[in-house]
Amino acid sequence: MIRINNLHKSFGSLEVLKGVDLHITPGEVVVVIGPSGSGKSTLLRCINCLEEITSGTIIVDGFDVTDEKTDLNYVRAETGMVFQLFNLFPHMTVLDNVTLGPIKVRNMPRKEAKKLGMELLEKVGLSDKAMVYPDNLSGGQKQRVAIARSLALKPKSILFDEPTSALDPELIGEVLDVMKRLAHEGMTMVVVTHEMGFAAEVADRVLFMDEGVIMEENTPQAMFDNPKNERTRNFLALV
């Protein structure tokens, strides 16, 4: 599904990713943990082609994203992305946020897109907010709309970039619930998060990133109960 080989990414002289190798199989839920500045978010942004990579290869769904002939817009649509700060479109209603992709990218008839949008809003428990503007939603509701928006393109995988980090503690649960449901439905997910409970419960694999490389990877149980790497141990002791 996603295959990354020796990925390097620099911003100017600052090298953020220093050779990342990662292979994610369909239906897998991978949680990425690590201190801030370790390159977790950059990794996700490279997979979604939001950053141009410096060297290495990324194959998403069979498409080499470094190949100039690859239609990156298509690859992006096939990979959903959920952002820390939601990034909902404030000038559109909740429903329009969800249907924009299907209508403009998938050329779905408006009526059909609306139906799909309502189904997805139902799924994230927000069908009563369809006609509301994002400004009138709580953070947790916004993030659930953002998840519905990315689901609307029927992506093969979804990347979550710290989806609950900007939320008040009491709103985190509702977002994690939606994510858990997606995981159980077999969605391929890569989740950057500090929610260790979520990782322990739904992750097939946990990656610990630090200083631009994957330091350790293991099943959640093995990682949390018996971290091998010194840095992993220190990090887990802090969170």
Add this chain to the structure above:
Amino acid sequence: MNSHFVFKYSVIWESVPILLEGVKLTIWITLFGLLIGFTLGAVAGLAKASRKNYAKRIAGIYIESIRGTPLMVQVLFLYFGLPLATGMRIPPLVAGIIAIGLNSGAYIAEIVRGAIQSIDKGQTEAGRSIGLSRFQTMLFVIWPQAFKRMIPPLGNQFIISLKDTSLLVVIGVGELTRQGQEIIATNFRAFEVWLTVAIIYLVLTMTIAKLLNMFERKMQIV
């Protein structure tokens, strides 16, 4: 105060119908000029906000050369200078509209650029992440939000351009200021006539400000 001076109200009533003829032209020049200006400004502003270096540079040259020279010189150059080189004479009205368009376009370009760049980068990323192309992201996500932010400064430019049309008096366009000048040439009542002209400009600009205010409230800009 000059004790011989007597304010003559009749001058005002006599000159208003003639001045209103000029107002018509002033409004038309402003509207057509701004239509050109907005088109040029949108293109140049988008170019300046784009990632293409050559587009940025061309837009930059246009904006700098217009903002760095007086409108009066631009008008004189267009009307008196250019025909000597091209051999093509442009009617004063057309020259005036082009001058207002070129001039406002440079300022509007900066308004457009600023508004676009003020939209959070996350919006572009969200648009791209659902598979929208660069162009679609601009069209459906960035522009509608940026346009809202452009409205107040565009309104300001509208008022500035309307007042700028009075400079077209130097190429003999029969707009409001020119009409005032011509009335004074026959009756020498400079005080009453220029006062009337000023009040008419004030009414025009205040009307625009009022209309914009209503429009802004309708668009819910706070």
